[in-house]
Amino acid sequence: MNMKKILLAAVNARYTHSCLALYCLKSYTRGTDAEITIREYSINRPAPEIAENIASARPDAVAFSVYIWNVELIKKILPEVRRRLADCVIILGGPEASYNPGSWLDAYPFTNYVITGRGEAGFRFLVENNMRHTEKIINVPNPPFGEMPLPYDHGDMENLKNRYVYYESSRGCPFQCSYCLSSRDDQKWEAKRPETVMEELAFILSHRPRLLKFVDRTFNLKRERYRKIWNFLIDNGRDAATTCHFEIYPGLLDGDDFAILSRCPKGLFQFEIGVQSTNPETLAAVKRNGNWEHDRAVIERLVGLGTVRVHLDLIAGLPFDDKSSIGSAFNSLYALRPDHIQLGFLKVLPGTEMMERADEFGIVYAKSAPYQVLETGWLGAEDIRVLERVAFLIDRLRNTCRFRATLAAMERLSITPFDLFLALADSLAGYSVPLTRAPESGAGFLAQVIKERFFEKKGFLMDALRRDCRSASGKRPFSEK
Incomplete structure (x- = not known):
């Protein structure tokens, strides 16, 4: 049987997301006689519905890329696909499958192959061998990353018109953060030449994606390289209506970088900076380098520059971080006034050093994806729930920028921003109405908090809330009930 019709199935966390890995597989099989298509789904769709849609394509083979956000759903999809397509070859890859292929083959023995490693060469190997191989675990080394083709063609870019476009100019990471898969020995840093990157970016920008998300773990590693790319984007991305998202390390930025970034049109760049913790003992335990005071000064300068949107991350649940040290980090980040603050939670990922040392640190975590921390030697389960x-x-009220006047007024009446949000969290625990992203929902919650916790300053705070509502909607301000 000639296995020519191959379906690559992506199960994304949101409709706006896309799966870069499958576009990489598709592009790397150009020149073969395989007919490869990509179908993208959301985790909000039921497993039988996704399986039925896959079956309707009548593929000879179907491949899934398995991640922490889709693993539980894919476990339900696999038997549904097999029931509908008895002779279809089923292939798994991605970090959730490739780091423990044996357990997947044991749990789902009807799976034909699991591809380990970075994937493209292993997938092409199966395609060129008509989906036949004596071994079920496929491990074929990739060529150097600099030789990998652009993942997208014109048809792909048209299909991605209303989605985020993901791009990697490098793979791997030179840092050794113990909770991250990129710290593994098999994730060495490799990069494409800046000239190749600029050529590929010119093609992508010509299609005017709304968000171009670089998935490089630390984009600003090699100064000559990343500065060429930033200058190219500033000179060529002004009219593209595209925002470029980078993960950067602030400690590597210097005066020359700020000179470049001062030329950046507002809205073109956004930087995600993983502070994660400001506790020196914690940073040493997870093998993160850096000097927080230096990094803080760089971030302050970056925010003050005003040309780049700044997103700061913290991780709760790391070793030696308790509620007090997390609060201190929270206050430090809040004082910097970034555009976005994210308080995330440790994921104890299979294949990482953190999983190997979890017992040593007293870290208890969920045994199913996303493997989130439940408690540690420094944070109890109730502390985690409060955080x-x-x-x-923070996501509903602060990051939406809809309640700036109200939150600023509340901050002046609180000891610290963290104390304010602990108080808000306490009120939320007893709040019976769902707090949604709708402006009226947030205003209703804040009005209730004002009545319960700030009654003596009720008039002052309600005036601030009305100003926020008027500013956000241009409509009649929120009225007290």
Whole structure:
């Protein structure tokens, strides 16, 4: 049987997301006689519905890329696909499958192959061998990353018109953060030449994607390289209506970088900076280098520059971080006034050093994806739940920028921003109405908090809330009930 019709199935966390890995597989099989198509789904769709849609394509083979956000759903999809397509070759790859292929083959023995490693060469090997091989675990080394083709063609870019476009100019990471898969020995840093990157970016920008997300683990590693790319984007991306998202390390930025970034049109660049913790003992335990005071000064300068949108991350649940040290880090980040603050939670990923040392640190975590921390030697389960509510409120109230006047007024009446959000989290625990992203929902919650916790300053705070509502909607301001 000639296995020519191959379907690559992506199961993404949101409709706006796309799966870069499958576009890489497709592009790397150009020149073969395989007919390869990509179908992208959301985790919000039921498993039988996704399986039925896959079956309707009548593929000879179907491949899934398995991640922490889709693994539980894919476990449900696999038997549904097999019931509908008895003779279809099923292939798994991605970090969730490739780091423990044996357990997947044991649990789903009808799976034909699991591709380990970076994947493209292993997938092409199966395609060129008509999906036949004596071994079920496929491990074929990739060529150097600099030789890998651009993942997208014109048809792909048209299909991605309303989605995020992901791009990698480098793979791997030279740092050794113990909770990250990129710290593994098999994830050495490799990069494409800046000239190749600029040529590929010119093609992508010509299609005017809304968000171009660089997935490089630390984009600003090699100064000559990343400065060429930044200058290219500033000179050529002004009219593309595209925002370029980078993960950067602030400690590597210097005066020459700020000179470049001062030329950046507002809205073109956004930087995600993983602070993760400001506790020196924690940073040493997870093998993160850096000097927080130096990094803080760089971030302050970056925010003050005003040309780049700044997103700062913290991780709760790391070794030696308790509620007090997390609060201190939270206050430090809040004082910098970035565009976005994210309080995330440690994921104890299979294949990482953190998983190997979890017992040593007293870290208890969920045994199913996304393997989130439940408690540690420094944070109890109730502490985690409180911090989850704080994270939720930061996202709903602070990051939306809809309640700036109200939150600023509340901050002046609180000891610290962290104390304010702990109080808000306490109110949320007893709030019976769902707090959604709708402006009226946030205003309703804040009005209730004002009545319960700030009654003596009720008039002052309600005036601030009305100003926020008027500013956000241009409509009649929120009225007290």
